[in-house]
Every structure is written in structure tokens, then in C-alpha cells.
Amino acid sequence: MSVGLSINDLLTPVAVIDEAIMETNIRVAQEYFDRIGRNFRPHIKTHKIPALAALQVAAGARGINCQKVSEAELFAEAGFTDILITFNMLASARLERLKALNAKVDLQVVADNAVVVDGLAACFLSGEPLKVLVECDTGGGRNGVQSPAAALELATLIAGRPGLRFHGLLTYPKPSSEAAVEAFFAETIELLKGAGLDCPVVSHGGSPSLFDSDLVPSATEHRAGTYIFNDRAMVRAGMCDLDDCAMHVLATVVSRPTDTRAVLDAGSKALTSDLLGFADYGLMLDYPDASIVSLSEEHAVVDLTGSERRPEIGERVRIIPNHTCVVSNLFDRLVFHRGGVVTRSEAVAARGRVI
């Protein structure tokens, strides 16, 4: 409905995406993985929009990565046929949905423990066998088996189950180093070889390690989400510049209660409270020396003490969010533009798909 409008005429708060920057981000990442000869599997959690995943696949990405079975169902419905779900799945009602999905698309899932493997095995006694990757904790401190020996043990368990296929290894590494990831993978691959187990996929991940993926030569693929839009955390990680951030949250100064305080109409229900280690809640591009010091649900309080220039009431500001993936998830639609002219809007179709 707003196609052809200037983004400056949109009511705020609104999350806008620069199509040209997004296209460049997609192209540059894909070219990097093509160059190092590695599959690239974008994570849809950042946008949750099938039309954007289609751009990623058209650029050369091999398949997509989802985090939840309900997301995968939506993307399968939209025509995607190669889906990896990077989440330990439990509960028979969920596994039945997984099974229906496995009958329809080329599906891979992960496991990092025997309880999950047992659940999958019980559900997949009949029908198309399910490909299972062993998730490895290479220093990230979240999910994952703790050692190459434990990875071998779980791979052996999977391989022994009639309805399951051991299909490889996977990690979400940050904040650990590429060297730690490579050491874990290389040692595990040796152990698997020794046990006679094929390991077709070795999946490395994360936007903050995107262009360092070549430092993990054992990997066969890389997964990443944030890179499509980029954000303040990606700039800090040295993976892009501010100009490479495709998402801006546009907000309006609605109050200037004091000389050093401005209030914006974008709070935690637009920017989220994700700090990701930053001291404030996003970068105000037009006032880089101002600081978004606190959020309530619909207000952002900005401290202008450090900023010589100070915005007036009614002025519109552009914010680069700390973490783009959680911002998309708060909006009904993302609005796209070229040079400030609205080209389209897309429903954040998989928003709320937490199951």
C-alpha cells in the first residue's frame, strides 16, 4: 500500500530494509563461500520471510536453516525443499510434525544427547529415514556434546538406529575461536573414520564468524542469518561497516523533556532489550554521540549529554539495532526501499513460530 512513498512519510516506528544493501550482503557472502568452495546455508531466523530466503537460494545458497519445526513447516509450504533444523527436538506431537515434514522435503536435524536420539528413533521406525547431525560444543557454551569422543559415541548410537542416518557434525561456535572449532571437528572426523562412519556434512555457523569460515577447513558448510541485514554487533565484529547495515529502525523524537534528554517512539517492543554486550540499545546514526540509555515498552530515553547537536521534537532518526534478528520478530511487516522510495512490504510470516 505504501509502494512509491518516501520512507520519510511512513509512520514510525518502522523497520525499513534497503534492498540494494541487502542484495549486496547476499551476494558478497555467497561469493565468499563460492570462492572457498563451501556450501552456504542461510538461517531464516533473521527475516522469517520466504521471499528473502528465495533471494538467498537464487544467489547460490544450498538449502536453508530453521530453528523450529513450525518455521520449517512454513518454509516447506513456501516451496523450500532442503531444510536443516538446528534444534534438539522432543515430544511426540512435535516429532509427528517432523515426520510429516521429512516425507515432503530433504530434512536434516540435530541431536546432542541420547534422549533426543531415542525420541527421534522411536518416531522414525517407519517411513523415510531421518538425517541427524551431532551438535558439538566447540566452546560456544550452549548445546553440544563436550568432546570428540562423545561425538563419536552419539554418532554411533544414531547410526545404529534403523530409522535414523548419521549425517555429520554441526556447531554454533561463538564466542570460541575458529582454531578451537577446527581442532574439535578434525579430531572427531578422525575418530569417525576409524569407526567406519561416513560424515558427509560438517556444518559451521554464525554471522560473527562469516568471513573467517576458511579458517575451519574441515567444514563443508556454513550457516548464518544476520549477514543479510547486518547490525551493530556485526560492525563491532569487523564483519561489515555501518553502510552495510540494510535495516534501520526509523523513529521520531516525541519529547525533549530536558536539554539533555530526548524520547523516541521506539521502545523494547520495537528495538528489543538485547544489549549483546553494548552499553545502550542501538546506534542513532544521525546522533552517534547520543546514547539510548533506557527503553520502556514504547519509549526510548536518549541521553544527549555527549552530543553537541541535539534533535528537535518531530525530527525523525535512524537507528541501527544491536541485533537485527530479534527486531524483525517484533514487526508485522518489514518495509523495503531503494534510495528511500518504498518498493514493497513483506509480512514477517514465521513470526511467533516458537514451537
Add this chain to the structure above:
Amino acid sequence: MSVGLSINDLLTPVAVIDEAIMETNIRVAQEYFDRIGRNFRPHIKTHKIPALAALQVAAGARGINCQKVSEAELFAEAGFTDILITFNMLASARLERLKALNAKVDLQVVADNAVVVDGLAACFLSGEPLKVLVECDTGGGRNGVQSPAAALELATLIAGRPGLRFHGLLTYPKPSSEAAVEAFFAETIELLKGAGLDCPVVSHGGSPSLFDSDLVPSATEHRAGTYIFNDRAMVRAGMCDLDDCAMHVLATVVSRPTDTRAVLDAGSKALTSDLLGFADYGLMLDYPDASIVSLSEEHAVVDLTGSERRPEIGERVRIIPNHTCVVSNLFDRLVFHRGGVVTRSEAVAARGRVI
């Protein structure tokens, strides 16, 4: 679809609401305001569900409080006729929507500066006059005029505009004290009297000051949202006990990578990153000595070091969120139950209404 099921059979993560606790919360707050002879105007931001606002109004609440015009439109459509929007509103496209709303329901809005008043005045030159409250910063440090003298000045400006009616004062006080609020209100009321300006509404607010509202005798009404469900922050504020928290987020332990680490299937896209001053991301009712130390989008990492009992993979846990209002906003639907048996689910209808 899940009516009659046990909440223990719902796939996780899911936000469940105990109807009996919610009803008690509604009743107890209303009884308090009836007792002290004050209007009570619930804020719908906490649930964003018309059916729940209907329960609040049926219990005796006078009107509802919305934060955004798009929320107010939804609730007006659902039949609510007395609506206060507590947000400075700018931009002609938004003000036109406000004007349409004002023709339909008994509407009040706020302003804390002349730019907002000028915008409202320009839009409301014709049609039903708009009631405007002056928002006062009584120590909360967000929006609001900074002194009783400034409140009088803005009230005078509003009163002088043909399409606007000065209708009273409003504050969102926390973290300031009731004494500071009362002092600001009392002094302003005297100034308004001296200037011959009627001040029918004096609106105090906040769930963390709910049962201290009698300490602000100048107030004629109180606004609050969180109290309907309560949360960990309300328990800390001494406004309720853990047993009064109607919302639990149910999650499942999906991994136990180490002896002291558990991982749950509820991350920042279910619990949000709101800390509200807490050191961790929610209270695990069944493991009060465990700590949700970090969230990624779909995972919660739990440190079990301090907990003698430790959950097994597949075990379901109940989490009282730090801040219930932002949790509702992440789910498509809230699921209601009595004694653990599902009674209904309701769409979070005004979710995403950020404009």
C-alpha cells in the same frame, strides 16, 4: 483446539495463564481502588486481548489505557468506548486516525510539549474537540513537563486552542516516590485553580505503585497493566507473591551438555531480554536455585551450580518471566487454564501494533 488438554501436553515454549489467579488479580486491584474511591483504568499493553480488557471493565474498571493509536483502534473496534492513549502523538497521518477515533469513542490523549499540542490543534480544528492531559515528569525520568509551572503553561496553551480541551494531569512515576508525585500534582492543581482552569482528571500510574496509590490523594485515577498477570518484578516490588503470578512460560529441558548446564527451548524470542534489574532472565519455579544466565533466540542456558536438584532432559519447567508485558507480545496466542486444564486460547490481537 487444545481445550480440555492438560497444559503438560502442550508443546513448549508456551505462555499459559491461570484463569483463577488472573480473576483474583483483577478483583483484588479493583476492590482496592473501589475502597479508596478512585477510578481504575487498566493498561491493555500487558495482554493486548479485548476479551481480557472486557473482564477488567466488567469488574468495575472505568475505561482502558492504550499506548498507541493502532492499539486503540483495535479496542474501539472491539466495543470499548472510553480510551486514554498515553503517548505524545505526531504526524498528520497518525492524527487523522486519532481524529476518526475521537469521533467514535470517548477519547483522551496526552501531551508534554507545545509541538505536540500544535499538531493536535491543527488537526482538531473541526469536529468533536479532543481531551488532552498534560504529562508530568514527577521523577520517572521519561516524558513529561519538568515543573508545576511548566504544566500550567502547557495547560493554558491547550485550553486556548479551539479544538482541544485541557482535561487534566498524568504521570508515569516509577522509580520516583509517591510523595514526589503528590507534591508535583498538588502544587500544579493549585496553580491551575489560580488560573481558573478546571482539572477533572489527575491520572497516576504503574503496577509497581498499585497498592500505594492511596499515598497520592490528589489523583483521581490509576492506570496499571502488569497486575493482571503479575511477574517477577511485581513480586520484588512487594505487590504480590509468587502464587499471584498468573503467567508461566512452560519450557522443556532439551540438553544437559554438562553437569552444571541445562538448556531450555525458550530463548529471547519467548522470554525477551528484559532484565529489569535482575541478574538473570526469569525465575525457574521448580529450580529456584538455578539461574537462566543467558538467552539466545530460541535457547536459554541455565547454570545449575547452585541447585542441588538438577533437571533431566525432557523435563518440563515453569518460568515466571521478569516482565510479563513483553512476553505476551511475542506469542501468537496465550493459553488459559484452570488447575492445569486448558479452558481457551486467545489471540494476542494487538501484537505488533506499534504505530
